[in-house]
Amino acid sequence: MTLYGIDISNNNGSDIDLAQVKAEGFDFVFCKVSEGDYFVDSTWPAYRDAARAAGLALAGYHYVRGDCDPDSQADVFVRHLDGAAAMLDFEANSGGMDVFWAVVRAINARGVQVALSYIPRWYWQQIGSPDLSQAPGLIQSSYVTTPSAPASAMYPGDDSAFWNGFGGKAVDILQFTDGAMVAGHSVDANAFRGTRADLDTLLAVPRSPNPATPGADMALDDNEQRELLDSIRYIRGQLSPWPQLGHNEQGQPLTLVDAVAQLRKDLGK
Template sequence: MTVFGIDISNNNGPDIDLAQVAREGFSFVFAKVTEGDYFVDRTWPRYRDAARANGLLLAGYHYLRADCDVQAQADLFLEHLGDAPSMVDFEENSGDLSTFWAFVRAMNARGRQVDLSYIPRWYWQRIGSPDLSQVPGLIQSSYVSGVGYASELYPGDDSRFWNGFGGKTVDILQFTDSALVAGHHVDADAFRGSLDDLRRLLGHPTPATEGVLMALDEAQQSDLYRKVTEIWDQLLGPDGQGWPQLGQDTDGRHLTLVDALAKLSGEICAGGTGSAA
């Protein structure tokens, strides 16, 4: 199945009726929160609350700018995002992919993950067609012509607009900036999958698993995520590639902490430990 959503900001005005959006069959809303280290979208709080009140899946996005300090951008974004899933808008004025990853690391250092990455194919080509295989939740935009209802404009699940690039599958397609929704012309997105699939992409627990974390508040969940990430890094090394200082295996790969302990244990056993009289 395919579900549809909209992408909105202050540029669309403050008066989009999200109850009507839900009645028209849309399932999710991506709304702008901040840009650079200086701009806060005044429409975010209202759209955030209205999306939740009407059962729409939600993510808030930050327009990343290369001409602003990355750390300050992460601070501003998280100050206003709250506990909503996060999306990075990476396009005109966002710099190269090193800026993207610097922002992701800044978010992780603050105990938050990036769930979605809006990277249009045209911008990816402009910055040299880098590897995107590790970016979270790729959203790409290719627009059909015309104005009308999203269901009429959607090019279909087999459209070439869905073709992946940079070693990454396209998770969400923004296929028009002129969909007529609740009396407004807005960007419309498609997701090829179920609502539970989309919840997982956004980092939400699905109904079958939501009980696992429901006892933890947002701060505790962020703390748990940070600790699990730290444990993972300590065990497997940077990017899961082992630790150079621990040596290498027979294939020349760096040893993980567990590998190094196993090797040390083997060397001790091979050397003998003697016997007690």
């Protein structure tokens, strides 16, 4: 089976009705989050929330810039991603594969695994046709020449040569037009050959134990990890040996647990 999705950013405006996108038969949406170390897309928060409310599979993407520090780019992207699947947009002005991998490593080091890589064939050739075999899920773009129409009418098919891999990597998702009419807007449209469960696996989307709260068991963000670490340190401190609680037969201070156990023993007597 083939699933369809759209790719949007501030360039498409802020008024795309994602509930209508879902109603028209689409299953996923990729939305721009940030670019370089200086730009955050103003449409991201609203589109992110609307995609989740509509039940669309969601990925937020970062446009890699070769003239910006990888760590600074990762900081901006991860700070605003909010638990969505992570995607990199790697094309004009993004630099070489050394920049790509530096940004991937910087994002991964912040507890977010990059799931998708938009690397068009033309840019791959422009930077010397490097090895892509280890790149996260590859999105390739080759556009049909059909005038603006519904995406399903423009899709070239599962056996199209547009799906041919390159750089030692199979194509996971095909962007086949930049002019599909969706919810009254002309947008980029993508195809995925597989089921929604297959797509969720590609995006590394955890299954939520509560359908009303999709993504509830996703990885902790940086602030949540810090809070958890602080809590653990606090609890450990409360359980550590304390001289005020007394000493064991070896003269060592009792922990809180040991002191409570001793108290229970004394009360029992």
